[in-house]
Amino acid sequence: GAGVSQSPSNKVTEKGKDVELRCDPISGHTALYWYRQSLGQGLEFLIYFQGNSAPDKSGLPSDRFSAERTGGSVSTLTIQRTQQEDSAVYLCASSFSRDRGRYGYTFGSGTRLTVV
Amino acid sequence: QQQVKQSPQSLIVQKGGIPIINCAYENTAFDYFPWYQQFPGKGPALLIAIRPDVSEKKEGRFTISFNKSAKQFSLHIMDSQPGDSATYFCAASHNFGNEKLTFGTGTRLTIIP
Numbered sequence: 150g151a152g153v154s155q156s157p158s159n160k161v162t163e164k165g166k167d168v169e170l171r172c173d174p175i176s177g178h179t180a181l182y183w184y185r186q187s188l189g190q191g192l193e194f195l196i197y198f199q200g201n202s203a204p205d206k207s208g209l210p211s212d213r214f215s216a217e218r219t220g221g222s223v224s225t226l227t228i229q230r231t232q233q234e235d236s237a238v239y240l241c242a243s244s245f246s247r248d249r250g251r252y253g254y255t256f257g258s259g260t261r262l263t264v265v
Numbered sequence: 266q267q268q269v270k271q272s273p274q275s276l277i278v279q280k281g282g283i284p285i286i287n288c289a290y291e292n293t294a295f296d297y298f299p300w301y302q303q304f305p306g307k308g309p310a311l312l313i314a315i316r317p318d319v320s321e322k323k324e325g326r327f328t329i330s331f332n333k334s335a336k337q338f339s340l341h342i343m344d345s346q347p348g349d350s351a352t353y354f355c356a357a358s359h360n361f362g363n364e365k366l367t368f369g370t371g372t373r374l375t376i377i378p
Contacts, residue, residue: 153308182365182366184368190370191271191354191368191369191370191371192309192354192356192366192368192371193368194365194366194367194368197365205365240308240309242308246363252311253299253301253310253311253314254309254311254366255308255310256307256308256309256310257308258306258307258308259308
């Protein structure tokens with residue numbers, strides 16, 4: 150497709166369960182980002198992948214969060230032993246590796262995670 | 266540490282008015298300042314961006330004003346329309362946008378007819 154695709158669009162899970170969120174970036178975009186959007190908190194950076202470089206994991210809030218990107222394309226964000234405070238919209242974005250200032254990020258529509 | 270502070274949290278303006286959203290940043294190494302627009306159920310989309318070598322940039326009805334000495338920038342929407350009702354995020358980055366973006370907390374804008 151032409152845009153960034155995220156699945157599932159909605160996920161309800163029980164506290165303590167693990168969840169996996171998927172992101173399909175735009176073909177040709179080598180940079181991929183995960184952000185978390187909570188009410189009143191704006192967009193919180195989680196992790197950034199750029200080509201074959203080591204990912205920038207500086208935004209991951211705890212060791213329960215991890216992400217991988219396979220083959221430089223699809224990415225999966227995994228949250229282990231989910232907690233209620235993990236409830237948020239998880240947004241994935243991708244961009245060209247160069248001149249990002251001109252084109253910006255293209256965001257997906259997000260995965261709304263609810264931990265009950 | 267919140268590196269980009271945004272205000273107001275919400276704003277209601279009558280059609281045709283000029284809403285103004287303000288942001289302030291702390292990190293003087295930031296050199297790229299975009300604004301993103303988000304409609305309900307959608308991801309944010311790039312609206313307009315500015316670099317610190319200019320004090321103002323206009324694209325259609327949207328204008329960014331930038332004050333480097335005060336470390337502040339703002340978004341103005343001219344002749345606002347109900348279709349402009351959305352959440353607006355300011356952001357900042359290093360390396361002219363080629364590093365990760367740090368976002369403000371967002372402003373929910375409502376334009377009433």
